Amino acid sequence: MMIKSRRSFLKVAGIAAIGMGAAPVINLAASEPHGSAQPVISKNEEALHAKRWGMVIDTSKLNEEVAEAVREACHKAHNVPDFTMTPDPEKYPGTRPFRDGQDIKWIWPEQFHYAFPDKEDEFLAEKFHHLPFLVTCNHCKNAPCVQACPTQATFKREDGIVLMDFHRCIGCRFCMAACPYGSRNFNFRDPRPFIEETAPGFPTRSKGVVEKCNLCAERLAKGEQPHCVEASKGAIVVGDLEDPESKIRGLLKEHYTIRRKQELGTEPSVYYIV
Amino acid sequence: MIMAGLVVFVLAVLSPFWFNLITSTQAAPKPELLGKAATAKKCVLDKYEMRAEHMYLLDVWRDSVVRNGERKYTGTNGQTFNMSLSTGENSCLGCHEDKAKFCDSCHDYVSVSPYCWECHTNPKEIK
Numbered sequence: 447m448m449i450k451s452r453r454s455f456l457k458v459a460g461i462a463a464i465g466m467g468a469a470p471v472i473n474l475a476a477s478e479p480h481g482s483a484q485p486v487i488s489k490n491e492e493a494l495h496a497k498r499w500g501m502v503i504d505t506s507k508l509n510e511e512v513a514e515a516v517r518e519a520c521h522k523a524h525n526v527p528d529f530t531m532t533p534d535p536e537k538y539p540g541t542r543p544f545r546d547g548q549d550i551k552w553i554w555p556e557q558f559h560y561a562f563p564d565k566e567d568e569f570l571a572e573k574f575h576h577l578p579f580l581v582t583c584n585h586c587k588n589a590p591c592v593q594a595c596p597t598q599a600t601f602k603r604e605d606g607i608v609l610m611d612f613h614r615c616i617g618c619r620f621c622m623a624a625c626p627y628g629s630r631n632f633n634f635r636d637p638r639p640f641i642e643e644t645a646p647g648f649p650t651r652s653k654g655v656v657e658k659c660n661l662c663a664e665r666l667a668k669g670e671q672p673h674c675v676e677a678s679k680g681a682i683v684v685g686d687l688e689d690p691e692s693k694i695r696g697l698l699k700e701h702y703t704i705r706r707k708q709e710l711g712t713e714p715s716v717y718y719i720v
Numbered sequence: 721m722i723m724a725g726l727v728v729f730v731l732a733v734l735s736p737f738w739f740n741l742i743t744s745t746q747a748a749p750k751p752e753l754l755g756k757a758a759t760a761k762k763c764v765l766d767k768y769e770m771r772a773e774h775m776y777l778l779d780v781w782r783d784s785v786v787r788n789g790e791r792k793y794t795g796t797n798g799q800t801f802n803m804s805l806s807t808g809e810n811s812c813l814g815c816h817e818d819k820a821k822f823c824d825s826c827h828d829y830v831s832v833s834p835y836c837w838e839c840h841t842n843p844k845e846i847k
Contacts, residue, residue, distance in 0.1 A: 485764075486794040487784050487803070493791075525841075603789065611786045612839060644846040647807050652838040667791050 492669030496686035498587070498606030499661055500715035502697045503580055507681035513555040513578040519677035520553045525650045526657070527637035538639035550631040552659040553582035553674055561706060574720075580682070582674075583608060583629040583659035584706060584714030594624035600656075606687070606715060607661045617654035626707050627714075630658045687715060749825040755817035762799050763815075775834075778805070805840045813843060 520526070529544035555578030559566045562579075589608045591600050599614035600621050622630045636653040644650065648664060651657050661684070662672035675682045685694030703717040731738070757763075763770055764777065781803045784790045793801045802810035809815075816822040819842045827834065 483796040485796055487780075487790050488792050488794070489788075489790050490792050493789065601787070603787070605789075609786065611782075613782060613786070644841055646841060646843050646846060649806075649839040649841060652835070663789065667789050 490667055490669070494666045494669055494671075496605050496692075497688035498686065498715065499585060499666075499684065500606070500687035500694055500717065501582075501585075501661075502683045502685075502694050502703065502717045502719060504681050504683075504697075504701075504719045505577055505579065506719065507679065508578060508580065510555070510578050512677075512679055512681055513580055515677045515679075516580060516674045516682070517551075517554055519673040520659075521551075522643070523645050523673050524552060524648050524660075525637075525641050525645055526550050526552055527633070527640035527650075528642070529635070529637075529640050531640055531642060533639035541639045543640070544635070548632075548634050550633065550637070550657060552657070553580055555579065556581045562704065564707060564709060565704065579718065580674075580678075581627065581629070581706070582716065583661070584627055584712070584716045585659075585661055587713035587715065588711060590624040590626065590712060591621035591630065594620040596620060603663070607663055609660055609663055610656070610658060612649070612651055612655050612657070615655045617656065619656060621656055626710055626712065630656050632656050748829050751816075751823075751826055752818070752821040753816070754821060755815070757816045757822075760815055762795075762797055764793060764795050764799075764801055766797075778836075805836060806843055817844070819844065 521528075527550055529548055529550070530546065532543050533541045558570070558574040558577060558579055561581050585606060585608045587606070589600075589602055592602050592608060595601070596618060597614045597616055599611045599616070601609060601611070603609050617632065619632055622632060633651050633653055633655050637651050638644075641650060662670075662674075665672055672682075672684055675684050683694050683697060685692040687694060689695060697719065698717060701719040703719050705714045705717055708714070765773065770777075781793070785803050791803045793803050795801065800810075802808050802814070804811035804814075806813040813819060819837075
């Protein structure tokens with residue numbers, strides 16, 4: 447019978463432990479030549495890039511017609527539901543429209559004194575009383591909704607877009623409470639029956655999910671300008687705020703601009719030429 | 721007496737197997753390759769990997785597209801794909817045109833109900 451001292455047993459055990467630790471390293475080194483053919487995930491070549499996306503809205507080019515065209519183009523393309531419409535009774539029997547107050551908006555015309563409550567002067571220029579200011583998500587630099595979201599469903603993308611991952615939204619609505627601009631809306635019911643014509647290019651949402659403007663991230667990825675820019679007849683320009691040579695920075699250099707509720711420190715990325 | 725009891729017990733315990741023997745057992749439906757998929761013959765991963773891993777792949781794709789804006793997938797076979805379930809020619813449903821026979825037949829059989837289609841749209845259905 448072999449007699450083992452504690453010392454020799456520990457030695458063997460120690461060497462064995464080192465050997466076990468080394469095995470994965472050796473395996474990894476051995477598998478290196480086979481691992482060369484990995485799938486590659488990349489951005490589209492035609493995608494538009496920016497350090498921080500921003501928007502300039504020229505209010506002198508805004509009128510009711512333009513505002514409506516912009517809203518329509520955006521909402522149609524993103525399958526934004528209209529809860530006041532009556533759903534198709536054949537497809538969705540028994541589904542009735544909502545009363546007002548639970549509507550969903552990505553971009554919409556707003557009156558000056560609602561859009562800029564801090565800038566309402568006693569004697570405001572006459573034209574501002576009737577101008578349909580287009581308001582949307584401001585894609586803030588310090589976005590409060592991003593900080594409020596407990597699941598990181600709302601997050602700030604590298605290029606400054608405040609984006610939502612609808613898959614992860616649990617419908618807690620903290621973001622809606624946090625957003626000082628009312629840019630977020632909640633789907634209290636399944637939105638599908640309330641979409642007149644479903645656009646194939648963008649998914650719908652499901653019940654219990656918050657939604658908002660995504661600055662057409664899906665279009666920028668294909669090298670196209672956002673829907674609102676295309677429908678606005680030049681009133682809306684989207685570009686890179688961090689690039690001094692960009693068209694948007696040119697506009698900001700030339701014109702006096704205002705931002706919504708700037709004093710809150712959210713640093714909105716949507717500027718209004720007034 | 722004990723043996724008789726044992727026989728009854730074994731018969732009872734194995735009853736699901738007997739049940740399956742006497743009722744017609746249906747083999748798992750195979751996803752049908754129709755339309756473009758029938759001729760393309762080159763998918764994102766090879767057939768067996770795809771069967772086992774497609775849900776993980778889709779999970780990676782969704783994070784990549786939404787979080788990083790990376791929407792192009794070049795597979796080990798050199799083909800590139802648009803990382804999308806249902807938008808455009810080069811997406812999953814762009815090639816596998818019939819959702820009912822490609823996705824649903826298997827999912828129904830194994831009784832899983834992924835909620836992809838609560839939001840994502842089947843281009844065939846909305847026309």
